[in-house]
Each structure stands twice: as C-alpha cells, then as structure tokens.
Amino acid sequence: MLTGTLALLHRALRLDSRLISAHLFRFGFAVLMYFSLIIAHLQSYGLAAAPGLRLFESMMTLNVLLIILAGISFFATAITEEKEEETLGLLKMAGLNPLGLLLGKSTSRLINTLLLLGVQFPFTLLAVTLGGATVTQIVAGYAALAAFLVLTANVGLLASVAFRRGGTASWVVSLFFLIYFLARPLLDGLTKSQWIAAPPGSRADQIIQAVGLGSVWTRLQEIFSTGFAGPTLGLQFWSNCGLALVSFLVAWGSFNYFTNPRRMGAATPDLADRLQRLFGSKRPRPRSHPVMWKEYQFVTGGSRFLIARFCCYLLFVILGVLAGLFWGQASSDETAQVISVIVLGLVIVEACFYASRLLHDEWREHTLPMLLMLPIPVHRILLTKLAGCVPALIPGLSCLVISLCFWEGGLEYLWNTLFLPSYWMFVIVFVLMLTLTMFFSLVVRWGALPLAIAVMLFSSTFAGCCFVPAFTTVMGTSGGSIVGREAACAVIDAILILLILALQFDIQRRLEIASAQ
Amino acid sequence: MSQSGPAAIEVVNLSHAFGSRWAVRNASFEVPQGALHGFVGPNGAGKTTTLKSICTLLIPHSGTIRVLGLDVVAQTNEVRRRLGFMPDHFSMYRRMTVFEYLDFFAAAYGIPMTQRDKVIDEVLTLTDMEGRREELVGGLSRGMQQRVALSRVLVSDPDVLLLDEPASGLDPRARIELMEILRELKRMGKTIFISSHILSELAELCDSVTIIDAGRIKYSGSISGLLKRPTEHAGFRVGVAAGSPDLTERISSLPGVLQTVRVDAGNEYRVEMEARPDSGNRLLQGLIAQGVLVSSFGEDRRHLNEAFMDLTTGGVG
Numbered sequence: 001m002l003t004g005t006l007a008l009l010h011r012a013l014r015l016d017s018r019l020i021s022a023h024l025f026r027f028g029f030a031v032l033m034y035f036s037l038i039i040a041h042l043q044s045y046g047l048a049a050a051p052g053l054r055l056f057e058s059m060m061t062l063n064v065l066l067i068i069l070a071g072i073s074f075f076a077t078a079i080t081e082e083k084e085e086e087t088l089g090l091l092k093m094a095g096l097n098p099l100g101l102l103l104g105k106s107t108s109r110l111i112n113t114l115l116l117l118g119v120q121f122p123f124t125l126l127a128v129t130l131g132g133a134t135v136t137q138i139v140a141g142y143a144a145l146a147a148f149l150v151l152t153a154n155v156g157l158l159a160s161v162a163f164r165r166g167g168t169a170s171w172v173v174s175l176f177f178l179i180y181f182l183a184r185p186l187l188d189g190l191t192k193s194q195w196i197a198a199p200p201g202s203r204a205d206q207i208i209q210a211v212g213l214g215s216v217w218t219r220l221q222e223i224f225s226t227g228f229a230g231p232t233l234g235l236q237f238w239s240n241c242g243l244a245l246v247s248f249l250v251a252w253g254s255f256n257y258f259t260n261p262r263r264m265g266a267a268t269p270d271l272a273d274r275l276q277r278l279f280g281s282k283r284p285r286p287r288s289h290p291v292m293w294k295e296y297q298f299v300t301g302g303s304r305f306l307i308a309r310f311c312c313y314l315l316f317v318i319l320g321v322l323a324g325l326f327w328g329q330a331s332s333d334e335t336a337q338v339i340s341v342i343v344l345g346l347v348i349v350e351a352c353f354y355a356s357r358l359l360h361d362e363w364r365e366h367t368l369p370m371l372l373m374l375p376i377p378v379h380r381i382l383l384t385k386l387a388g389c390v391p392a393l394i395p396g397l398s399c400l401v402i403s404l405c406f407w408e409g410g411l412e413y414l415w416n417t418l419f420l421p422s423y424w425m426f427v428i429v430f431v432l433m434l435t436l437t438m439f440f441s442l443v444v445r446w447g448a449l450p451l452a453i454a455v456m457l458f459s460s461t462f463a464g465c466c467f468v469p470a471f472t473t474v475m476g477t478s479g480g481s482i483v484g485r486e487a488a489c490a491v492i493d494a495i496l497i498l499l500i501l502a503l504q505f506d507i508q509r510r511l512e513i514a515s516a517q
Numbered sequence: 518m519s520q521s522g523p524a525a526i527e528v529v530n531l532s533h534a535f536g537s538r539w540a541v542r543n544a545s546f547e548v549p550q551g552a553l554h555g556f557v558g559p560n561g562a563g564k565t566t567t568l569k570s571i572c573t574l575l576i577p578h579s580g581t582i583r584v585l586g587l588d589v590v591a592q593t594n595e596v597r598r599r600l601g602f603m604p605d606h607f608s609m610y611r612r613m614t615v616f617e618y619l620d621f622f623a624a625a626y627g628i629p630m631t632q633r634d635k636v637i638d639e640v641l642t643l644t645d646m647e648g649r650r651e652e653l654v655g656g657l658s659r660g661m662q663q664r665v666a667l668s669r670v671l672v673s674d675p676d677v678l679l680l681d682e683p684a685s686g687l688d689p690r691a692r693i694e695l696m697e698i699l700r701e702l703k704r705m706g707k708t709i710f711i712s713s714h715i716l717s718e719l720a721e722l723c724d725s726v727t728i729i730d731a732g733r734i735k736y737s738g739s740i741s742g743l744l745k746r747p748t749e750h751a752g753f754r755v756g757v758a759a760g761s762p763d764l765t766e767r768i769s770s771l772p773g774v775l776q777t778v779r780v781d782a783g784n785e786y787r788v789e790m791e792a793r794p795d796s797g798n799r800l801l802q803g804l805i806a807q808g809v810l811v812s813s814f815g816e817d818r819r820h821l822n823e824a825f826m827d828l829t830t831g832g833v834g
Contacts, residue, residue, distance in 0.1 A: 283617065285633075290624035298612055366608035369574055370669070374625045375597040516575040 004096040008104025016112060026116065032062060033120055040130055050132025053224065059124050060141050060220050063117065065454075067149050068177055070113055072450040075156025076173045078105045079259075080166040084364075088259055098255035102157060102248070110153045117145055132226075140223050140232045147240035148216040154247035161251045162258050167356065170450070184212035214239040291371075291381055295388025299357055310395035313343060317403045336407035343403055347396035348430065354389040355434040356449045359511070360441035368515040378508045421490040428496045432456070435503045442510045523586035525550045525677050525708035526571060531580035533566050539732050540566040544580070546727045546737035548710055550676075553703045555719040555740075556712040558729035559829050564712045565605065565681060567729065571710070572602040572679050584677055598626070601670035605681040605712075608666075611655030615646060615665055618654050619672050626673035640668040644698060660691030667698065677708045684715055696722055720744070720821040730829040744818040750775060751796040752817030755786045758810035771803035787817055 016022050040055035082088040082105070091101060121142055127133040155176050159169040187208045212218045219236035222228065283302060286293035296302060301309075317339055324335025362368045371381060404410035417423040433456050440448035440455075526548040533541045541563040548554040558564045569575040571582055573593045582589045584596045610618055616637065623633045641647045644664040649657065654665055663683065670678055683699075684692045696718060699709055713719050719726060720740060727737040736743055757764065768777040768788055773796060776789040790796045797816070804811055819827075 285630065286621055286624040287630065290621050293624070294610070294621055298610065365611065366604070366606050367610060368608075369569075369602070369604050370608055370622075372574065373572060373597055373602055374622075375594045375627075376625065377594075512574075516569050 004094060005100040005104040005107075008091075008096070008101070009108050012105070012108030013111075016108065022112075029066070029116060033059070033123055036062065037123065037126065040127070050226075052127035052130030053132030053226075055130060056124060056127040056133040056138060056141065057224055059120065059127075060145065060224075063120075063145050064148070064216060064220070066116075067113070067145065067152050069450045069454050070149075071152035071156050071173050071177065072170045073444075074109055074113070075106070075153045076159050076169040077166040078109060078157050079160040080163060080169050083164055083259070084166060089261060092259075098252055102161075102252055102255065106153055106157045110150070113149055113153070114146065117142060117149065134228070136232065137223050137228050140228070140230065140234070141220065143233055143237055144216050144219045144223065147237040147244075151240040151244040151247070154244040154251070158247045158251040161255055167360070171353070174450075181215060181217060184208070184215055184218060187211060210235070210239075214243075216240070289384050289387070291374075291376070291384040292388040295358070295385050296391060299354060299361070300389055300392035306392060306395060309392075310398070313346070313395050313399035314402070317343065317399050321403075321406050333407050336403055336405075336410060340400060340403045340407065340410070343396060343400045347393055347400065350396055351393060351430075351434060352437060352449055354392060355437040356441055358385055358389060358441070359438055359507070360448060363442060363514055368511065372511065372515040378511055382504070382508060382511070421486050421493050424493050425489055425496070428493050428500070429456075432496055432500050432503075435500050435507070439503055439507055439510075442507065442514055522550065523583065524548060525552065525585060526554075526710060527581075527583040528567070528571070529581045531567065531570060531577050531582060533563075533570060533575065533577045535566075541570075541577075541729075542732045544729065544732070544734045546734055548708060548725070548727075550585075550708050551703070551706055552725055553699065553709045553711070553723050555723035555726040556710060556729070557714070557716065557719060557726060557825060562729045562829070563732040564729060568602070568679055568681050568710075568712055572600060573597055574602075598673070599675055600677045600679065601673060601675035602679045603666050603670050603681060603683060605685060609654050609662060611653070613654055614651050615641075615654060615657075615668075616650040618665060619668055622669050623672045628673070636672060636674070637668075640671045643671065643701065644668045645694070660687050660694075663687060663691065663695065664698075667695075671702075675707075677710065678702065680709065680711045682712055682714065684713060684718065692718070716821040716825055726821075728825065728828050735828040736824075740821075741818075743824050744821065749792055751790045751792045753788045753790065753797060753800055754780075754813070754815050754817045755788055755800075755804065755809075755811060756813030757784050757786070758812045759784070764809065767807055767809070768804070771800065771807070773799055774803075784812070789817075 036055055036058045039058070040051045079088070079101075082091060088101075096104065121138075124138055124142075125135070127138065128135055152173075156169070156173050159172040159176075160166070163169040163172065213235045216236055219234055222230060222234070283297050284293075300306070320339040320342075321332070321335055324338075325332060362371055372378060374381070376384075401411070401414070404414055407413075433452055436452040436455055437449050440451045444451060524547045526546075528547070529545050531541055531544040532539065544563070544567060556564055556567070566575065570577045571584065571589065573589050573596055576590055584600055587596050587599070589596050610621070613621065619637045619640065620633060623636055624630075628636055637650075638647070641650060644667055646661070646664050646668060649661060649665075654662065657665065667680075667683070670680075680699075684695055687695060692715075699711070699722060703709060711719070711723070723740055725737075725739050726743060728735045728743075755768070765777050765779055765786065768774060768786060773791045773793070774788055775791065778787045779785075780787055788800060790800060793799075797814075801811070801814055
C-alpha cells in the first residue's frame with residue numbers, strides 16, 4: 001500500500017511543481033503578504049495603534065478566506081477529478097486500496113497548503129517587532145488555522161468521495177462552510193429573539209457556546225483580543241481535528257460504496273428528472289427558441305421544478321412570518337427584513353449556480369462543437385442560454401416581493417431604489433460576478449464560482465482604491481448633494497457595464513476556441 | 518458518382534498552425550458531389566484540423582475552403598445549414614431522451630413542428646432506432662449512441678456529411694451496421710467525407726481517398742488509382758490448383774512475361790508483363806495452353822495498408 005500511496009503523492013507533487021498556475025497562485029499569495037506588510041509598515045509611521053496586531057489580523061483573515069476557497073475548489077476535487085477522468089478504476093487495478101488512494105490524493109494537497117501557511121509564519125513574527133501582537137498569539141493563530149485547514153481538507157475529501165462530480169462536491173463544501181460559520185450567529189439570533197429558549201447556564205446555552213467555540217472565526221477573535229492568555233491549542237483546534245478525523249474515517253469507510261463501478265456507471269437522474277418522472281408527463285417540445293428551451297428544461301429543471309421552488313420559497317416566507325409573529329417577539333417589520341435578506345441570499349446562490357453551469361456543462365460534456373455548429377450566431381446562442389435561465393429566478397424574486405409586503409414601506413423602498421444608480425450598482429456588481437463565473441467556467445475545470453468570488457473580493461478592494469478619489473472629487477464639486485452622488489454612481493455603473501460587455505465578448509471568443517479544441 | 522454543379526468540398530492551399538507547429542500546410546483536394554470519400558492519415562497528421570476547418574469550427578490561417586461552392590469563412594451559416602458534422606468523441610446531451618435530442622436539433626435547424634415528427638421518424642427508421650426513441654441518451658450503449666449521433670447529423674438533411682472516426686470504439690457488428698447505413702446514405706445522394714483509421718473498411722466503402730501525412734496531402738484521388746502498383750509494367754496474380762517446381766520457369770517462358778515470382782512459396786504467383794491492353798488475356802491463354810490449372814486470376818493490386826505505409830512516415834510536421 002505504501003508504495004502506491006507514495007507513487008501517487010510523488011506524482012501529485014511533481015505535477016504541481018510543473019503547473020504554472022500553482023506558481024502564479026503562490027506568487028499572488030506572496031504579493032498579498034508583502035502588501036499587508038507594507039500597509040503595516042506605513043501604519044507604524046502614523047497614529048494607528050498596534051500596527052503589528054493589524055498585520056497579524058489581516059494575515060489571518062486572508063488565510064481563512066484562502067482556506068475556504070481552497071476547500072471549495074482544491075480539496076473538493078481530490079477524488080472527483082479521478083472519477084470524471086475515469087481513471088479511478090485504473091488506480092484501483094494498480095492495487096491501491098481505499099486508504100492508500102485517499103492518503104495519496106489528499107496528502108499532497110494538504111502538504112502544499114500547509115507549506116503555504118508555514119512559509120508565512122516567520123513573516124508574521126514581524127508583527128511582534130511592529131508591536132501589538134505576542135508570539136503566543138501568533139502561534140495560537142497558526143495552530144487554529146492549521147486545524148481549520150485539516151478540517152477543510154477532510155470535509156472536501158469526503159465530499160469528493162461521496163459525489164460523482166466536482167461541481168456538486170464544491171457546492172456541498174460551500175454548504176458546510178455556510179453552516180460552520182453561520183451556526184453560531186444564527187443560534188444567537190434565534191436565542192435573542194426567543195425562538196429558542198436557552199437561558200444562560202442552561203444545557204442549550206452550553207451547546208450554543210460550544211458550537212461557537214468550534215469556529216475558527218470565534219477563535220481568531222479571541223486570539224486577536226489584547227492581552228490574550230488562552231491556551232495555544234484551544235477547543236477549536238481539538239474539535240476541528242476531531243471532526244476532520246471523523247470525515248476521513250467516513251470517507252474511508254464509504255469509499256467502496258460510492259466508487260462502485262455499477263453505481264458510477266449508472267445514468268442517475270437529477271432532482272428535476274425525478275420530479276418529471278414522479279408526475280409522469282413529458283416535457284413540452286421546443287418551439288422557436290430551442291436553446292432557451294434546453295437551458296430552461298435541463299439546467300433550471302423546467303416548469304415543474306419552477307412550481308416546486310415557488311412553493312418552497314412561499315412556504316418559507318409564510319412559516320417565517322408566522323413563526324416571527326406568534327412564537328418570537330420580533331415585530332413583523334424585523335421578521336420581514338430577515339426573511340427578505342435570506343430569500344435574496346437564496347436567489348443570489350441560485351443565480352450563481354446557473355451561471356456556473358451554463359457553459360461549463362457544455363464544455364465538460366464536449367457538446368460545444370455541436371452547439372456552435374448550429375446555424376445560429378454565437379452571441380445569440382449565449383443570449384438565449386441566459387434567457388433560458390432567467391425564468392428560474394422568478395419564484396425567488398416573487399417571494400422576495402411577497403416578503404417585502406410584510407415590511408411596512410418595504411415595497412415603496414424597493415420602488416424608490418429602482419430609480420437610483422447607487423442601488424443599481426449592487427445589481428451590476430452581481431451581474432459582473434455572474435459574468436466572471438461564466439468566464440471562469442470556460443477557463444478552469446473546477447471551482448469557477450469560488451475563483452470568481454476571490455477575484456471579485458480582491459478587485460473590489462483594488463477598484464475601491466481607484467474609485468474612492470474620483471467619487472470624492474465628484475461629491476466635492478457637487479457640494480455633497482444626492483444628485484452628485486447618484487451622478488458619480490451612474491458613471492461607475494457605466495464603467496462596470498462596459499466591463500461586463502467586454503467579458504461577454506471574450507466569453508464568445510473563448511467559446512469558439514473551446515469548440516475547435 | 519454524380520458530379521453536378523460545384524464540388525461538394527474544395528480545399529485550396531489550406532494551412533493552419535498551432536503556435537509554431539504547422540498542423541496542415543498547403544493542403545489541396547477536392548471531393549465531388551455524391552462521393553463517399555475517405556480521409557486517412559497517421560495520428561497527428563492534421564486530419565481533425567482539416568475537418569474542423571471544413572465544418573467552420575476553425576478559421577484557417579490561410580487558404581480557402583468551399584462547401585458546395587460556399588466559402589466556409591464568409592458564408593458560415595449557409596455552410597452550417599448544408600453540412601452535418603459528427604465529431605470523433607461522444608458529445609451528447611445525456612439527460613435528454615433520443616426523441617428530445619433529435620427534436621432539439623430539428624428545432625434549432627428551423628424545421629417547423631408540424632414536419633419534425635416525420636423527419637425524426639425517418640431518421641430513426643434509417644438508423645434502426647425506432648424502438649429507442651423514449652430512452653435516455655446517457656443510458657444507451659456506445660453503438661446506439663453512435664447511431665443517435667448520426668441521426669442528429671441527418672435530422673437537418675444536410676447535403677454533405679463529415680464523419681470523424683465514426684467507427685471508433687464500436688464492436689464488429691455495430692461497425693458493419695454503420696457501414697451499411699453509410700452505403701444507404703450514399704445511395705440517397707449524400708456526399709460523405711469520412712475520416713477513419715480502419716483502412717480495410719475504407720477500401721471497401723469509399724470511391725476516393727485523401728491521404729495526409731505531417732500536414733501535407735500525399736495522395737487524393739480514386740481508390741483504384743491508389744491501389745495500382747507504381748510501375749510501368751502490367752502486374753497479375755495467378756493462383757494455381759497445384760504448384761510444381763518448374764512452374765515459375767514455365768510461366769516466365771510465356772510471351773510478354775518479364776518476371777515471375779512465387780508468393781510465399783505457395784500456390785500463388787505474381788507475374789509482371791509488358792504493359793499492353795491485352796496483357797491479361799494473353800497471359801491467361803498462355804497458362805491454359807500450358808495445361809496449368811488456374812484457380813484464380815486478377816490484376817496485382819496493392820492493399821490499402823501497403824499504399825498507406827508507402828505514402829506516410831508517421832511523423833508530425
């Protein structure tokens with residue numbers, strides 16, 4: 001077993017050393033580190049207190065973000081890439097047992113990311129020199145990150161064993177992060193609004209506290225506090241490592257079940273297909289816009305799935321409002337606001353999902369040449385594909401409007417924002433992110449969405465630096481009026497729209513290249 | 518072979534490079550309408566690049582390609598309407614049923630819904646897939662999927678079919694059935710341009726062939742022209758019922774015979790004669806006059822494998 005595992009590990013490390021993208025990623029990471037150092041250095045000249053602590057905080061936050069992105073894209077595809085390339089059977093035939101395969105495939109990735117953490121440790125120690133941070137804090141911070149990384153790697157590994165496609169595994173890991181980070185605030189919120197009875201010191205309160213302490217975010221906040229004197233390895237370290245071990249054991253135990261050739265070879269229908277079969281009627285036939293029909297039926301699930309989603313959203317809104325009014329002590333306005341934000345979040349997630357699948361499915365299934373051979377111009381194919389996905393957002397958006405009806409003045413607020421360029425900007429930025437997701441889905445094999453989110457995060461920081469002076473100048477010349485602010489926002493909107501159009505043109509070009517490959 | 522109007526495919530000085538490597542260099546050939554034309558070459562010779570250039574998926578760096586007189590770069594959409602392309606890999610919407618899959622492509626080619634049922638029924642009958650119309654494409658065997666792919670190409674009733682390795686990965690039965698379908702399509706007047714590695718089948722199936730090697734066209738013309746030995750003399754193969762030690766000398770002594778070689782010490786002889794229109798007749802008469810029991814007699818032609826090996830080097834230019 002050891003020979004096979006080492007061979008896999010060796011292959012992965014050699015492959016990684018040859019990949020230019022891996023080196024570019026490390027280079028980008030180094031640039032970010034130096035950027036943080038320069039900012040801390042500049043702060044040390046000014047009046048900012050504890051520049052070392054600020055440096056330490058920014059490094060830790062950056063690392064948490066990168067570990068999340070690595071979990072969604074890098075770790076979630078450890079086994080799925082072998083499944084998708086149909087090479088898993090060959091590895092099994094080479095005599096590798098499940099444990100050897102899991103270790104061989106995941107260890108190299110874990111080593112790579114742990115090395116990235118390790119290499120920055122001496123630089124972070126500069127925070128001690130700059131002032132505000134202690135060595136204990138730094139060691140505790142890196143221990144917390146390492147445990148979180150090990151947990152991420154093993155949850156990703158479990159998802160990649162359980163699911164056939166990298167995309168599905170990535171979504172499951174994203175869901176895990178959502179629960180991991182939002183469990184504590186959600187439980188706190190429910191306790192405060194008295195939806196859950198958890199008096200201080202009670203069993204329920206202890207569980208909520210323990211859930212909170214298991215999160216790397218809570219642990220880092222504790223470590224960042226001045227005069228930190230807690231243990232180097234806290235509850236978060238042990239709970240994350242324990243959960244990682246459980247994930248690994250489950251992945252090992254279920255490996256043969258999930259990678260059974262019969263199970264892998266069977267054409268399993270997705271949820272929309274199952275609904276279709278359950279109700280037993282045929283899909284409507286394509287009419288004047290067949291590409292739109294295809295996207296609507298096969299990417300978004302068609303009318304039955306649309307109705308099912310509408311019912312789910314509506315049920316969520318009604319139950320949420322009723323629960324808020326009858327069991328909680330929150331006002332209808334507060335309840336409606338919370339529900340509206342959650343529904344909006346779900347619509348955003350849904351839109352991201354469609355954007356990531358729209359072109360990637362065609363690319364992965366090698367159907368692009370057939371599609372582009374149709375006597376339809378590429379830009380029209382792209383537009384009709386997008387148009388096919390738009391109806392799928394109707395259930396979410398209509399339920400958003402319904403939830404706003406419970407918020408006094410909510411609809412008026414929505415109506416007023418429709419005419420303000422400053423509010424359009426959010427929508428345009430979101431469309432830009434969707435376009436970026438589509439773009440990356442043609443560039444990378446897995447993880448287009450996390451990559452788009454990462455690019456948006458970094459570029460919004462950079463764009464913020466560029467736009468703020470221009471924005472301030474325009475505001476200054478207009479005497480700080482609303483008209484001036486909106487005019488400045490309209491200019492930014494126009495620039496973003498141009499960027500979206502340029503990306504769309506590049507997507508068309510890449511589609512043509514991909515179809516010819 | 519019916520030749521009316523422009524050539525089905527006309528490639529003139531086609532060149533295309535990927536980076537610094539030329540995939541195709543100054544390739545020129547022509548396929549007449551109604552022909553079943555083979556396109557052969559070693560791996561990496563430039564076959565797929567040529568095919569993709571013809572089917573409008575790749576814009577060549579230089580040269581012109583016309584399909585039924587239409588320029589593939591300037592009149593892309595018109596070419597796409599008249600041409601059907603089946604790629605070498607299985608690229609299918611696996612979650613659609615066979616009917617949905619064909620219906621989608623029929624709709625995309627602008628066939629009205631009233632006519633689509635009839636068109637789909639016809640192509641499914643032709644490809645012998647009527648019983649599978651409600652099955653999921655992803656659940657079909659490889660041979661069946663290949664038939665669905667061919668049905669998809671036929672649904673728009675194209676005049677020219679481009680098939681890239683259509684028989685790869687098929688079992689012998691599926692391969693034979695596919696070849697039958699191609700013969701039927703030829704009888705229907707379609708021009709078929711088929712890229713394949715299976716030389717024996719191409720020799721049986723095709724009227725003409727183009728051989729490409731290292732991005733350059735080595736031969737383009739009729740199969741019979743390719744199989745003829747490159748010599749100015751006439752060659753024949755004579756099979757005898759029973760060989761005798763002196764038979765080689767006896768055949769060599771016949772009038773007009775230049776050389777006689779016994780093939781693999783068996784009952785077959787390769788005879789080279791002066792090239793005259795009645796050479797075969799004279800040889801056969803001479804053999805019978807000598808009392809030789811002739812069991813088979815025919816022109817000495819090369820096998821396609823032999824011609825292929827002579828023309829290609831296996832390298833990439």
